Amino acid sequence: MTLLMLIQIDAQRRPKYNDGPYIGSNDTSARIMWIQEGEKHDTVVSIAENFLFKKKGLPQVDIGDLDFEPDEFRRYENVSKFIAISDIHGQHDLFQVLMKAHNVIDEEENWIYGDGHLVIVGDVFDRGDKVTETLWALFKLEKQAKAAGGKVHLLLGNHEFMILHGDIRYINPKYRFTTGSFGIEYPKLYDQHTVMGRWLRSKNISTVINGIGFVHGGYSQELLNKESSLKVLNNTFKEQVIYSEDLDESNDDLLSMLYFDNGPLWFRGYANPVGFDLEQAKVILDILGLKRIVVGHTSMPRIVPVHNGRVILIDSSIKFGKTGEVLVYEMDSLYRGMINGHKTSLDTNDKDRSPFKYVHDFKDKELTIILDTDIEELIKNKEEEKYQKSKLTAIHDNEFNRSWDVRIRARGNMRKKVCHLPPLKIDFPKKTLNYLGFTNHDKLKIVLPCNSGDEYQQGLYKEYVVYQLYKAIDSFGFNTRLVNFILADKAKKRYNLTGFIIEDDKDYSLRTNAILVKDGIVNDQAFERESYIKMHFFQYMIINNDYAIYNKHNLEIIFPEGAKKPRAIPYDFDYAGIVDQDYAVPPSILPIDNVRQPFFRGKDITTEEIVTTS
Known part of the structure; x- marks a missing residue:
């Protein structure tokens, strides 16, 4: 096999994707690495040139404006509005949809939220394939928000900490291709020599807005017994934990607590209905001088207030890439912000969320x-x-x-x-x-x-x-x-x-808006004809005779919303010939010897009806 053939085969195998840019910089120059259409690129430019990185399918970055101000912990008061979101996990497209729906950004991802605050309660990294896009978007929005009198708070979550400390178990396969292309370990793309690495290490683990605290996991009672100052906890994490390489062997109790399961990035106690109660929530809020605590970290079906609203769980499962919510504060009230831009009361239950x-x-x-x-x-x-x-x-x-x-x-x-x-x-x-x-x-x-x-x-x-x-x-x-x-x-x-x-019946009824008929006998001729024919013919095709209209055996009789005639919906197919379970036997009333013998039970259905329906 020739060298040219090997190169061609390698090119065919290489995935066509975009990633980056990854930028390392000093006072005079910047090294830029990126992947475009599966091809790697690596170049060095002068910062003095005010070079604008602009490549199709990649975030646009102003190389002449890579400076940033480290976040300092403070309690913000008199903020007119804010939006909080957590656990984006590489789902940048869904993040964009939510931000646009609630008028935080425009179509070009520019800040239009005025003096409002946007809080990212941790976990931008891992799982999804657009982590880099979200990070550069937040880097830009942070500057634009400040210019407009607003603020972007990117709080560190456990997955940011994991990446910065070399734990790459949950990165998307896309990023393994990138590191393989450049021959570099993934955490090196975010080390202290890179713009993004320095920026991330400058971030807080918590903030407070209008008396509401934000942190990725939460504050355990055990941790607060050791240290109850949010500022001290935040600064200790930023100055010592984030840079430490050997916390497993630390003799410092506070550092160990910040690092392990009861630490603010990992604690899941607030989402435990058995192990954590209202009185515990009150004690923790009193210690911290807070009205409420907002946390992510534990996936929920939606944003959920617990303990009389004193704790708000806002990880709305965005990581799955299907849907999600944001927490909205305006006019001194809190709302769940839906993906379509609508807002609903924070304590409103979804009637169909089982x-x-x-x-x-x-x-x-x-x-x-x-x-x-x-x-x-x-x-x-x-x-x-x-x-x-x-x-x-x-x-x-x-x-x-x-x-x-x-x-x-x-x-x-x-x-x-x-x-x-x-x-x-x-x-x-x-x-x-x-x-x-x-x-x-x-x-x-x-x-x-x-x-x-x-x-x-x-x-x-x-x-x-x-x-x-x-x-x-x-x-x-x-x-x-x-x-x-x-x-x-x-x-x-x-x-x-x-x-x-x-x-089950409740889930089915809510999804279909159908009424389930449990009592009485329904005559064969009473059914909506087309669905009745389809049901019988389907049973024939899978060789299933284990059903009956007269006693509703393995059939759910339903009236769809607005329908004048019922339908018969089959279930339990283990006696079907196509399944062929060893215990399955045919009904004794039928002239067949085993469940693999087909028998059409729609005796009142004509051949013409079958042809017309099909």
């Missing part, structure tokens, strides 16, 4: 649910559908999120009898859901493989695909989502499985 909907809406992200319970007891009592205690831990994208004390039990009329591992129902405490900003839809339905073993796992995958296929032909089909499950107990029994969650 645990199922939250998980389902982020279905492109890996989710693992660990259920720590007595597995032997669960299996022994499965036919009684008896609730038992369990600890549920949810892990998003291989990073710990949070745990709850819940109850679980078996469900499923037939599967709980024939399956070693029955489907499950999880019951969340309503108090916990309210605390986290969810509705009172406190149940989550889970379908697991019937037993351990590849054949059962494959059967579950097939059933999940059937649900997806039906949704493709009828939007009124049930929503489902694949989830990794780990069942574990103290006896060291452990099952690693993939199952799926499925909408």
Whole structure:
């Protein structure tokens, strides 16, 4: 193979993307590195030239204006308006949408917020692929805001700290390509010889505006027992912790507390409805001389006020790149700022924000649910559908999120009898859901493989695909989502499985605005005809005969909003021939020997109707 061929192959493999600029500077010159359309560039320019870095697809940077003023901790008073956002995590496009929607920036990302303050409550870094874009945008906005009488507060989060200290576990693959191209470690792009590295190290970990404190994680009681001055905590972190290389071996109690889990960048206690209460919140606020504390760090379905509004959790899951919110302060009132620019009262609950909907809406992200319970007891009592205690831990994208004390039990009329591992129902405490900003839809339905073993796992995958296929032909089909499950107990029994969650009646009704018919008998001829034909024909195509109209067996009868006739929506497809579970048998009333034999049950449907409907 010739050298030219190798070069051509390498060029084909190289991803076409943009990144940068990464700028190192001294008093006279600046070294600029960037990637454009997958090609690396590295040049040195004189600062005296007032060079404007302007490349297609990359942030524009004025090389002659790279100076900045280090942030000093202070308490700001009489601020007329502010907007706070946290945990952007490389989702620059979504950040732009929110900033434009709430009139912070214009279409060119220029400051139009006047004397208002913008607070970034940590975690610009990691996960997403547009970290650099957000950083340079904030660098520019900081200068523009100051000129207009406003202020940009970029507070450090744990992910900024991780990058500055060499922990790159969560960087987007794009940045691994960049470091590979330049032959440099990622943290070196933000070291003290770079503009962005020096700028980040000049940032605070906290600020106070109109008596409201902002910090990424929070202040633990343990930390405040050691030091209660926000200024001292902030300055100690900036001057010692951020520059230290060996905090693991530090003998200084305060430095250790600032660095580890109970430190202000890592503390998650405020988001724990069991381990933290209103009285603790009051004590901490009194110590710090604050009215409220605003924190990020722990993903929520939306901005959530807790402890009578004394603590506000503003990590609204922007990191998933789907949607998000900002905290808005104006006219002495606080609001949730929505992605469309609308504002709603801070204490308004979303009527449809249930645990199922939250998980389902982020279905492109890996989710693992660990259920720590007595597995032997669960299996022994499965036919009684008896609730038992369990600890549920949810892990998003291989990073710990949070745990709850819940109850679980078996469900499923037939599967709980024939399956070693029955489907499950999880019951969340309503108090916990309210605390986290969810509705009172406190149940989550889970379908697991019937037993351990590849054949059962494959059967579950097939059933999940059937649900997806039906949704493709009828939007009124049930929503489902694949989830990794780990069942574990103290006896060291452990099952690693993939199952799926499925909408319960409340979630389904809220999503579709349909009325579910639970009582009475619906005649075949009463149904909306087209959907009725599609349902029967779909069941025939997947070779499923385990359903019945007259007793609503494995069918949900619904009246869509404004509809004059009902629809029949199928579910539970484990007896379908396409799934082919070993326990599945056909109804005894049908003239077939096994579930793999097709039989069309829409006896009142004509061939002409099928052709017309298709």
